[in-house]
Amino acid sequence: xxxxxxxxxxxxxxxxxxxxxxxxxxxxxxxxxxxxxxxxxxxxxxxxxxxxxxxxxxxxxxxxxxxxxxxxxxxxxxxxxxxxxxxxxxxxxxxxxxxxxxxxxxxxxxxxxxxxxxxxxxxxxxxxxxxxxxxxxxxxxxxxxxxxxxxxxxxxxxxxxxxxxxxxxxxxxxxxxxxxxxxxxxxxxxxxxxxxxxxxxxxxxxxxxxxxxxxxxxxxxxxxxxxxxxxxxxxxxxxxxxxxxxxxxxxxxxxxxxxxxxxxxxxxxxxxxxxxxxxxxxxxxxxxxxxxxxxxxxxxxxxxxxxxxxxxxxxxxxxxxxxxxxxxxxxxxxxxxxxxxxxxxxxxxxxxxxxxxxxxxxxxxxxxxxxxxxxxxxxxxxxxxxxxxxxxxxxxxxxxxxxxxxxxxxxxxxxxxxxxxxxxxxxxxxxxxxxxxxxxxxxxxxxxxxxxxxxxxxxxxxxxxxxxxxxxxxxxxxxxxxxxxxxxxxxxxxxxxxxxxxxxxxxxxxxxxxxxxxxxxxxxxxxxxxxxxxxxxxxxxxxxxxxxxxxxxxxxxxxxxxxxxxxxxxxxxxxxxxxxxxxxxxxxxxxxxxxxxxxxxxxxxxxxxxxxxxxxxxxxxxxxxxxxxxxxxxxxxxx
Numbered sequence: 001x002x003x004x005x006x007x008x009x010x011x012x013x014x015x016x017x018x019x020x021x022x023x024x025x026x027x028x029x030x031x032x033x034x035x036x037x038x039x040x041x042x043x044x045x046x047x048x049x050x051x052x053x054x055x056x057x058x059x060x061x062x063x064x065x066x067x068x069x070x071x072x073x074x075x076x077x078x079x080x081x082x083x084x085x086x087x088x089x090x091x092x093x094x095x096x097x098x099x100x101x102x103x104x105x106x107x108x109x110x111x112x113x114x115x116x117x118x119x120x121x122x123x124x125x126x127x128x129x130x131x132x133x134x135x136x137x138x139x140x141x142x143x144x145x146x147x148x149x150x151x152x153x154x155x156x157x158x159x160x161x162x163x164x165x166x167x168x169x170x171x172x173x174x175x176x177x178x179x180x181x182x183x184x185x186x187x188x189x190x191x192x193x194x195x196x197x198x199x200x201x202x203x204x205x206x207x208x209x210x211x212x213x214x215x216x217x218x219x220x221x222x223x224x225x226x227x228x229x230x231x232x233x234x235x236x237x238x239x240x241x242x243x244x245x246x247x248x249x250x251x252x253x254x255x256x257x258x259x260x261x262x263x264x265x266x267x268x269x270x271x272x273x274x275x276x277x278x279x280x281x282x283x284x285x286x287x288x289x290x291x292x293x294x295x296x297x298x299x300x301x302x303x304x305x306x307x308x309x310x311x312x313x314x315x316x317x318x319x320x321x322x323x324x325x326x327x328x329x330x331x332x333x334x335x336x337x338x339x340x341x342x343x344x345x346x347x348x349x350x351x352x353x354x355x356x357x358x359x360x361x362x363x364x365x366x367x368x369x370x371x372x373x374x375x376x377x378x379x380x381x382x383x384x385x386x387x388x389x390x391x392x393x394x395x396x397x398x399x400x401x402x403x404x405x406x407x408x409x410x411x412x413x414x415x416x417x418x419x420x421x422x423x424x425x426x427x428x429x430x431x432x433x434x435x436x437x438x439x440x441x442x443x444x445x446x447x448x449x450x451x452x453x454x455x456x457x458x459x460x461x462x463x464x465x466x467x468x469x470x471x472x473x474x475x476x477x478x479x480x481x482x483x484x485x486x487x488x489x490x491x492x493x494x495x496x497x498x499x500x501x502x503x504x505x506x507x508x509x510x511x512x513x514x515x516x517x518x519x520x521x522x523x524x525x526x527x528x529x530x531x532x533x534x535x536x537x538x539x540x541x542x543x544x545x546x547x548x549x550x551x552x553x554x555x556x557x558x559x560x561x562x563x564x565x566x567x568x569x570x571x572x573x574x575x576x577x578x579x580x581x582x583x584x585x586x587x588x589x590x591x592x593x594x595x596x597x598x599x600x601x602x603x604x605x606x607x608x609x610x611x612x613x614x615x616x617x618x619x620x621x622x623x624x625x626x627x628x629x630x631x632x633x634x635x636x637x638x639x
Contacts, residue, residue: 010275023270027286046172047318055166057138070105108133179242239290249297259294330359337387347375351410411437413445413458415555441525460527493628496586519548520571575628
């Protein structure tokens, strides 16, 4: 390991897979898990360890495919509507679906096509060909044929076919055993009381669930303190019962990051540091003939490390092809920069806008677990690409089906808690409806609507010259008289979010120039930033006089979180965000917040549930209960 760097190198993902595979082989790690025999009904999800040959034919005899009568086809020749054929009782046999075809008969006439005379004869008004409505012996499966090859992951239909072919037991690979070892002095079990600096052990639960979803048996050890000797002991013990050990956290270069050192001391490190983001400091190695992955502690890194490295390796152990998700081509809703030298795994929300699939990137931090919760797809920006421009076509791995994505309302623009409330209410009313909002600021939302990258743009942009909100920007971007509708969502209170008790005694925007103040702003293009600039201009204050003016957050909740954490003293935002964090609020202005759509969307079936929701009294009451909102004009068409 290089003394100049905590990582061997930034190994490309494909090379990391190859080097780790070679290292596992050299360390004596088994190439496959054991084969076992299980009852056919218990084999779903397992992988065949040997070919499955049909022991009998299905059907095992010529059988009727319909309810009706068995006949000799030759006896029906000449039958027509005008010249029916009458078969005596002894010249046909009544059969039900699945019955063996009686000897001497070679066709079946459906019951509804048979007319019976008072004497019991069968009157046929159409001739039938030989073997009409007859399932021939071996039609589905012939004895002796290969039904399934080795390495096939068994589905419900597969085990039904195996049973039909005479199988009682199947030879399959046993479920791989995954042992998860959480480490860290600061890690606490789920449900524990947390002190400052403590972290819940959510990664173990998530990784165990991922392993089970992949068809494995998973076990989590107790939390191991940051002691190399203790970690080594637990790791060695875990390898005795595992086909793969996931050692969580400690894979980076901090003072208490021991994973690479422990794995190297107990076995061998193949790779430390892979050119993927998130997940860069992953450790790949082997201890006592058992593969080991040092999983980064950030939750998104941990989840993607399992997908990128653990899942393919576990499939390989079962002798099966890695499970692959479907993919689709989408257009990016906004610019997506990316660093050269890393495969950048970006989580995206997806929706269909004007017959185009649109991908909106989600927050990219390795600790932003909700970005995976909300993701509809994964976009990989290759290491040699600096990113993509808005509107550019990209390939996206799908986490949701395209039919579900087609019922997604894509909202881009200013952040507001009412949209989050609406998303929950819409889903509660209809599980097939999703409202996916992306917070890029009011101006960014209007541009996305103009470019056909969203259904709805949330906006509260103030035009200082006219004092109007949103409409002047609509005229500027779309042209006067454009086919655009503006719907009032709410009026909301904007003000300074400050610590409880307002310790600095802030009275309004005029106090933001105090030298001791730490301010946090909203991003360029955000309506809240435009409001601040307007208020500063009215007071003849240069923005440069506000300490922290250049520091940015992208949502009202992020501003409130920064104040609650004590990182800043104040930020402009909505009252509901202040209440969410138990903070105080200094009112500055009440402003309208609008939804901007193309006029055709007003009658679009996709958006109809949203318009109906805005008319519901119970929804309006929920909105106003958030604090700082007025629904007096909610749902009114402004333009």
